[in-house]
Amino acid sequence: MDPNEKKPVAPEPAKPPTPPSSTEGYTPEEEEEVQKRLEDLGYI
Amino acid sequence: MASRHVAVDILTGFLGSGKTTLLKHVLEHGLKGKPVALIVNEIGDVGIDGKVVTGLNYVEKMVELSSGCICCSIDEYRFDLAIQEIVETVKPHLIIIESTGLADPEPLAYRVKSAGLHLDAIITVVDAENVERFVGETEVAGFQIAAADFLVVNKMDLVTPADVVRVKKKLTRLNPRALQLESVRGAIDADVLFATDVAGHRDRARDPRASSHHLAHDAFGSFIYRSSAALDQKGFEHVIENLPPDVIRAKGIVRLVDRDWHCLFNVTCGRSEIGWLKLSDDHSENQAVFIGRHLDRHRTAILAALAACERSGSEAG
Numbered sequence: 237m238d239p240n241e242k243k244p245v246a247p248e249p250a251k252p253p254t255p256p257s258s259t260e261g262y263t264p265e266e267e268e269e270v271q272k273r274l275e276d277l278g279y280i
Numbered sequence: 281m282a283s284r285h286v287a288v289d290i291l292t293g294f295l296g297s298g299k300t301t302l303l304k305h306v307l308e309h310g311l312k313g314k315p316v317a318l319i320v321n322e323i324g325d326v327g328i329d330g331k332v333v334t335g336l337n338y339v340e341k342m343v344e345l346s347s348g349c350i351c352c353s354i355d356e357y358r359f360d361l362a363i364q365e366i367v368e369t370v371k372p373h374l375i376i377i378e379s380t381g382l383a384d385p386e387p388l389a390y391r392v393k394s395a396g397l398h399l400d401a402i403i404t405v406v407d408a409e410n411v412e413r414f415v416g417e418t419e420v421a422g423f424q425i426a427a428a429d430f431l432v433v434n435k436m437d438l439v440t441p442a443d444v445v446r447v448k449k450k451l452t453r454l455n456p457r458a459l460q461l462e463s464v465r466g467a468i469d470a471d472v473l474f475a476t477d478v479a480g481h482r483d484r485a486r487d488p489r490a491s492s493h494h495l496a497h498d499a500f501g502s503f504i505y506r507s508s509a510a511l512d513q514k515g516f517e518h519v520i521e522n523l524p525p526d527v528i529r530a531k532g533i534v535r536l537v538d539r540d541w542h543c544l545f546n547v548t549c550g551r552s553e554i555g556w557l558k559l560s561d562d563h564s565e566n567q568a569v570f571i572g573r574h575l576d577r578h579r580t581a582i583l584a585a586l587a588a589c590e591r592s593g594s595e596a597g
Contacts, residue, residue, distance in 0.1 A: 267560060269371075273285050276314050276373045277400075278478025279533050279544060280567050 287475035293405030295381030298434040301466030317372040400475035404428035428458040429549040482569040501575040505568040509590035532568025
């Protein structure tokens with residue numbers, strides 16, 4: 237890539253204003269995995 | 281899918297700035313015990329940077345993308361395939377993408393979000409000795425600085441104190457939002473760069489007795505917000521989008537009024553993101569951690585602003 241090339245333009249990502257409409261959650265096993273992820277990443 | 285909840289940190293910086301050295305240092309001194317995957321992008325047939333970090337046995341998976349620059353010549357399909365392979369085979373909690381020295385991180389950040397992953401931070405490593413020349417000669421060096429949440433000013437041992445002042449002023453002009461951190465040969469004391477670093481601050485905030493030594497070490501403090509009432513969404517978004525610049529990171533999970541899904545939020549140096557999770561009703565408590573400098577000046581006001589968003593059961597209903 238030529239460093240002087242014009243900057244590639246990325247479209248602006250849409251901000252998710254509302255949660256998904258699906259009412260499905262996780263299985264107990266999946267929820268356990270999500271819980272561990274959230275703990276590792278400092279959310280909870 | 282549970283495994284899609286992956287945080288992504290993008291590590292960028294101009295050629296020779298010390299990205300791989302920083303990454304190697306961080307992987308050797310932090311992130312241990314956490315499932316981390318790396319995507320290393322090197323232009324050419326041989327991924328030199330990739331070879332440097334391959335020997336780290338606590339990195340679960342490393343993928344090299346070596347046929348083109350990740351921001352402009354690797355197509356979306358191939359990028360998504362690499363991400364999908366990592367997510368499904370390694371189930372990492374954190375993916376670190378080290379871009380080429382000539383990549384603009386903004387299109388890459390867009391691809392990460394488009395792939396359904398959570399962008400945690402853009403970390404740009406800056407060569408203190410040469411950054412002014414690079415910015416003068418190439419646009420992309422400026423783009424990398426402007427996109428950063430964290431600016432790691434590396435090679436501090438090669439410049440004079442007067443150079444440091446001048447360089448930092450220039451960086452502030454190019455990106456007043458980013459937190460600037462100093463580094464020598466990639467060694468950095470502060471543990472705020474990567475998504476998994478937040479957990480340590482959260483733990484120390486929960487147990488202040490364990491925090492005194494650490495706070496003296498990096499001058500960052502932290503506090504916790506907890507409540508059981510659902511929050512007004514508009515008010516909550518206003519709070520997290522207007523946190524004082526001293527708040528470097530904020531993360532948490534909250535319940536919002538009239539929402540079945542939990543709201544997962546992340547603020548990194550003023551850039552806020554919201555995601556959604558459908559968890560069981562057992563998770564009814566709001567929890568958040570705030571990390572930054574001089575938090576004693578802001579803690580009361582932030583907690584009061586969040587409390588003002590709380591709605592009782594009758595109000596929420």
